[in-house]
Amino acid sequence: MTPVQSRSVGEYQKLLEQGLSLDLTRGKPSPRQLDLSQDLLSNPVGHTAADGTDCRNYGGLQGLPELREIFAELLQVPVAQLVALDNSSLALMHDSLVHAMLSGVPGSERRWADEPEIAFLCPVPGYDRHFALCERFGIRMIPVPMTPDGPDLDVVEELVAGDARIKGIWCVPKYSNPDGACYSAETVRRLAGMPTAAPDFRIFWDNAYAVHHLTDEEVELADVLAACADGGHPDRAFVFASTSKVTLAGSGVAFFGSSPANVAWLLGHTGKRTIGPDKINQLRHVALLRDADGVRAHMRRHRELLQPKFELVERILREEFGDQPGVRWSQPKGGYFVSLEVPEGCAREVVRLAGAAGVALTPAGATHPYGDDPADRTIRIAPSYPEPADLETALRALAVCVREVLAAAAPQG
Numbered sequence: 001m002t003p004v005q006s007r008s009v010g011e012y013q014k015l016l017e018q019g020l021s022l023d024l025t026r027g028k029p030s031p032r033q034l035d036l037s038q039d040l041l042s043n044p045v046g047h048t049a050a051d052g053t054d055c056r057n058y059g060g061l062q063g064l065p066e067l068r069e070i071f072a073e074l075l076q077v078p079v080a081q082l083v084a085l086d087n088s089s090l091a092l093m094h095d096s097l098v099h100a101m102l103s104g105v106p107g108s109e110r111r112w113a114d115e116p117e118i119a120f121l122c123p124v125p126g127y128d129r130h131f132a133l134c135e136r137f138g139i140r141m142i143p144v145p146m147t148p149d150g151p152d153l154d155v156v157e158e159l160v161a162g163d164a165r166i167k168g169i170w171c172v173p174k175y176s177n178p179d180g181a182c183y184s185a186e187t188v189r190r191l192a193g194m195p196t197a198a199p200d201f202r203i204f205w206d207n208a209y210a211v212h213h214l215t216d217e218e219v220e221l222a223d224v225l226a227a228c229a230d231g232g233h234p235d236r237a238f239v240f241a242s243t244s245k246v247t248l249a250g251s252g253v254a255f256f257g258s259s260p261a262n263v264a265w266l267l268g269h270t271g272k273r274t275i276g277p278d279k280i281n282q283l284r285h286v287a288l289l290r291d292a293d294g295v296r297a298h299m300r301r302h303r304e305l306l307q308p309k310f311e312l313v314e315r316i317l318r319e320e321f322g323d324q325p326g327v328r329w330s331q332p333k334g335g336y337f338v339s340l341e342v343p344e345g346c347a348r349e350v351v352r353l354a355g356a357a358g359v360a361l362t363p364a365g366a367t368h369p370y371g372d373d374p375a376d377r378t379i380r381i382a383p384s385y386p387e388p389a390d391l392e393t394a395l396r397a398l399a400v401c402v403r404e405v406l407a408a409a410a411p412q413g
């Protein structure tokens, strides 16, 4: 018996007896992180925008210019090409797909709903809610492997060049969910310039973690909109982001940035469903954050709360699995997740055992289209919400479950 197997004997039974109730599923900010933005609720901000607009009233579909100015710099989108709308970037991604389905996008030959079939490339591991959107709209998902520099571009280029049904690709370019990968400048350049069979191919550039650094090495992305323009495809990228993990996850502001043609397209359709965004909330955000440096300072306070949790995850995983073949994990420099890889064929069972012991984990497979991780090895860990003591308990329990599964899978005799 290997040391790993012998350590597992009886451990899992003891774990079950502890009657834990812990949750490592969703990447939510902790209450202490939300407290950083408490002034949003208490600061009197009046109701007048910099240009004199009465924010209590209808209108201003594109969002307050002074808020867009703050985020234009951080998201690498010119102010005039940035929209500040609603509270959820996921909602804007959803709406963008709906508009593409019902009306096509600039450059479409027909509505996406009228195409016999459409498909999106899905770098894996990836974000389950992107995959849920594809399922919702009947978009076939084609997994593409991730590398530390972003999706494998040799695979991507070949697929999009040869198949006009492929209309888009999901990208979380910085501190990606769940493996923390950051796209290199070369990846951005190739994505922006590659020939695609579909004339209306779109990069869904979900820059959810643009300012969410965990170390002093603050990763800078290449400017995707500029790269697309330089590559001769100015309308190729839709940039999405939000303040969900900057201020209040349920009461933030979401952003859409793109070419002038795409911005006019989105606003044209959005104007049918709303007369304008919540400008009072946008004013509150301007008062709290002030400018791009204000956002950076605010994010350093988030980092002070988050970094120790990620360091704890790293320490525990190293202690538990440092010499365990087949177990690897990501060491993200930002974002909200750690991706744990267990030996092939084990992830589902680990998650099942953890659930039975009261530790909720994101379902194994959620990081892949259709909930199907063919190697059954990726588990997503979300350390942001639990307090450190609970996080440690949950991770030690997870380690027991991994050992239990490995011991059961090991050849006997």
Ligand code: PLP
Residues within 6 Å of the ligand: 027, 087, 088, 089, 090, 091, 127, 172, 177, 206, 208, 241, 242, 243, 244, 249, 254
């Ligand atoms: N995109 C990614 C990659 C995420 O990880 C998340 C949340 O976990 C979201 C989008 C959700 O963003 P929002 O709150 O703006 O809808």
